[in-house]
Amino acid sequence: MHTYNEANTHELILAHQHRVQLYEQAKRNADSGFLHNEYDRKRYLDELFSHRVIAQLSEVKAELASHGYGSELEIKTEQLEHNNMVVDVIYEVVFTFNGTPVNDPPISSDDSQMVFFTQSGSTYLACRYKTALVSSQIQALYFDDEGYSHFLAQVGSKTLWHEHTHSHSELSSLISDFIALNFIQKRANLSRI
Known part of the structure; x- marks a missing residue:
């Protein structure tokens, strides 16, 4: 039988503190330089969706599937016109996962979702998730904890920096x-009070 290990809790605390520091640094870095017009803003957010969010969620989906867990990825787009050209840009990505193996009877498909979305006028993507028991607050994603500012200092391009970072x-x-x-909800058979 496994017994309580103080080192495990200590590691969780340190990991949490490190994540908070990375998030705060990302916000400071991302605030330091941003885009000018609506078209550039939406194209930039589309790149973040494509090269960061969807790329990583696709990897997660494949990993879950390799262990017999089903998940869904839904991508919502809108059309944007600029210089007599129409382009599709992503404005929302929904990742659905309920922790149930593929063979088990499905739980309501909207019980457990992460929704990544754009907010009017914002230069950041936002995320909110919900499960059968809890809903998170809206979390802004700055995507600068792994080197955007460093890339700007070295290369100067604001549109292709995602190609130079692999850790998110x-x-x-x-x-x-x-x-x-x-x-955790599945293992503990948690339910609403």
């Missing part, structure tokens, strides 16, 4: 927390 710890933390919460 801010997003990873949020996804890990969401999946862990689903598994």
Whole structure:
């Protein structure tokens, strides 16, 4: 039988403190320089959706599937006109996962979702998740905890920086927390009071 280990709790505390520091640094870095017009803003957010959010959620979905867990990824787009061209840009991504193996009877598909979305006039993506028991507050995602500011200092491009970073710890933390919460709810058979 496993007994309580003080070191495990200490590691959780340190990991939490480190994640908070990364998030605060990301916000400071991301606030330091942003885009000018609505078209650039929406294209920038579309790139974040495509190269960060969808890329990472696709990896998570594949990993869950390899262990027999089902999840869904829904991408919502809108059309944007600029210089007589029409482009589709992503404005929302919904990741649905309820912690139930594929063979088990499905729980309501909207019981457990992470929704990544844009907010009017904002230069950040936002995320909110809900499970059968809890709903999170809206979390702004700055995507600068792994080097956007460093990239700007070295190269100067604001549109292709995502190609130079491969670790997305801010997003990873949020996804890990969401999946862990689903598994905790299943293991503990939690229910609303």
